Amino acid sequence: MTQTRTTLEGACSSGPDDWLADTRTSYDTVAESYADLVRGAMAGQPYLRAALALFAEQVQAAGGGTVADVGCGPGDITAHLHGLGVDAFGIDLAPAMIEIARRDHPHLRFEVGSMTELPLPDSSVAALLAFWSLIHIPDDLVPAVLRHFHRVLRPGGPLLVGFHVGDETQLKTEGYGGHPMKVHVHRRRPDRVADLLREAGFTVKAQLLVNLDGSLPGAILFACRG
Incomplete structure (x- = not known):
């Protein structure tokens, strides 16, 4: 069972970049177990x-082109989009996730970032x-991450963002096969995320x-670059 500790919303690791290193290490640790868990999960x-089918339609209606799956994990969603006729590639923070994505989907492009x-x-x-x-x-x-999204998108390009809904942040210390983790999971309200996008x-x-x-x-x- 995943163990969590509820903290104040917006909390993060002690140093300014500790959370990033903790997230990378955590997902490197659980990469195989996570990939086994999500493999084939889209069927259910x-x-x-x-939502992904509508997104694919929007991409094609906007003229097509390459699509970035940012935080792609083991690449299952990237591959699903490819199956919908989208020229998708994946980017993920965890090198072990990218290794699995390249192994399981060798016909697609994946990068660490x-x-x-x-x-x-x-x-x-x-x-x-x-x-x-x-x-x-x-x-x-x-806000800075969303500005990066805006920067790399061509004008009018579609954006699809999915997230957990809520008001709290939790520290996840174990997950995906019982492996140790140290990641903060932030739940946010849709209206708040929509305002940040605007x-x-x-x-x-x-x-x-x-x-x-x-x-x-x-x-x-569903959004698009203005």
């Missing part, structure tokens, strides 16, 4: 599949996806709420 997620210093040129991608990958970013760094220069188009009666409700926001 009809609402997420519908952090969304806090997104290693992509300005206006270089047609669309961008951050599917439950902003959840480990401290509150005070989210402040970063995005136009928010739609919102989908999922798992409303479950223990971990989520939200997906």
